[in-house]
Each structure stands twice: as C-alpha cells, then as structure tokens.
Amino acid sequence: MVFLPDESRSLPPPPLLNKGTVWFGFSGWLAALLDNAFNQRPVLRAGVHRQILFATLGCFVGYQLVKRAEYMHAKVDRELLEYIRHHPVDFHGGEG
Amino acid sequence: MAAGLRAVRRWGLAAAAPPRLAFTRSASVVKKANNEQPNWLGVGMAFGTSAALWGFLIKEHNEDEMEYERRKRERRHKYEGCS
Numbered sequence: 001m002v003f004l005p006d007e008s009r010s011l012p013p014p015p016l017l018n019k020g021t022v023w024f025g026f027s028g029w030l031a032a033l034l035d036n037a038f039n040q041r042p043v044l045r046a047g048v049h050r051q052i053l054f055a056t057l058g059c060f061v062g063y064q065l066v067k068r069a070e071y072m073h074a075k076v077d078r079e080l081l082e083y084i085r086h087h088p089v090d091f092h093g094g095e096g
Numbered sequence: 097m098a099a100g101l102r103a104v105r106r107w108g109l110a111a112a113a114p115p116r117l118a119f120t121r122s123a124s125v126v127k128k129a130n131n132e133q134p135n136w137l138g139v140g141m142a143f144g145t146s147a148a149l150w151g152f153l154i155k156e157h158n159e160d161e162m163e164y165e166r167r168k169r170e171r172r173h174k175y176e177g178c179s
Contacts, residue, residue: 010167013160016153041131049142056146060153067160 003064008071020062020069028058 014020032051036043084091 009160009163012164013157016157039129039131046131049139049146053142053146056149060149063153063157 004067004071008067011070011074014063014066014070016063018063018066020066021059022062024058024062024065025055026058028054028056031058 029051032047032054033043035050036046041047
C-alpha cells in the first residue's frame with residue numbers, strides 16, 4: 001500500500017500552515033520541552049536546537065498525514081458521487 | 097497505616113543484606129550527561145537536519161502545486177478538445 005498514490009497529486013496540495021502541521025509541530029515542540037523537564041534542564045531555554053528539530057519533524061509528519069487524509073476523503077467523495085450518478089432512481093431529489 | 101509502615105521498615109531491614117559477589121558482564125557503559133558544555137556535534141546535526149527537512153518540505157509543496165496546476169491545465173485541454 002503506497003502512502004501517497006500518484007493520483008493524489010491531482011489534488012490541490014494543502015497549505016504549509018494547516019491543522020496537521022500546526023498540531024504535530026506543536027506536539028513535537030512539547031515533546032522537546034518535556035524532555036528538558038525530565039532531564040532537569042531549564043524547560044524553555046535549554047536545547048533550542050532540539051526544540052526546533054522536534055517541531056520540524058512534527059510539521060513534516062503532519063503535512064504528509066494531512067495530504068494522505070485529504071486524498072482518502074477525496075477518494076471516498078469520488079466513489080460516493082459516482083454511485084449517486086449511477087443510481088439516479090434512488091436519489092430523485094431533483095424531481096421531488 | 098502506621099502498622100503498614102512498620103511492616104515495610106521490617107522488610108527493608110530484613111532485605112538489607114550485603115550484595116552477593118556475583119560478577120555480571122555487561123557491554124554497556126553509561127556516562128553522566130554533561131549539560132554544561134554545548135554538544136556542538138549534536139547541535140550542528142540538529143540544525144542541519146532541521147534545515148534539510150524544511151528545505152525538502154517547501155520544495156515538495158512547490159512541486160506539488162506545480163504538478164496540480166499542470167494536471168488542471170491538461171484536464172481543461174482534454175475537455176475542450178484541444179489535444
């Protein structure tokens with residue numbers, strides 16, 4: 001199973017700042033802060049390189065996950081609309 | 097609760113026998129982490145990896161956008177019967 005099939009590139013790419021990027025980036029940063037706390041270092045001021053790295057990793061993973069989620073949703077929508085198109089009798093919203 | 101604490105202390109005293117002289121082998125060596133001096137190698141690698149990841153992410157985003165626009169144009173051409 002490919003993570004992002006080629007046809008996912010026919011979809012508009014999500015913006016770089018999206019809920020996945022923000023949330024996973026924030027949780028990566030939080031993980032770095034927790035690491036500081038558990039190792040008895042100053043929470044915010046220590047290991048800035050670590051905070052940046054973890055936040056970056058979070059943003060990266062979040063972006064890929066959002067791309068996959070949008071692809072899965074678009075695929076399901078396409079299948080749903082195809083079904084509606086092939087079974088107009090069941091969906092006579094236009095006539096009624 | 098006091099009785100429980102007394103019992104725990106009894107167990108502690110009973111178990112405070114000197115450790116047996118059994119030598120175990122282990123390959124791991126642990127050093128105490130020195131947070132006073134910056135670990136410049138680690139800092140460099142972290143910043144380098146972050147820069148590379150951001151560069152890759154922004155490049156991927158731009159490439160995805162160009163590919164989407166290209167496919168949109170292709171689809172329009174196909175339906176308007178240009179090709």
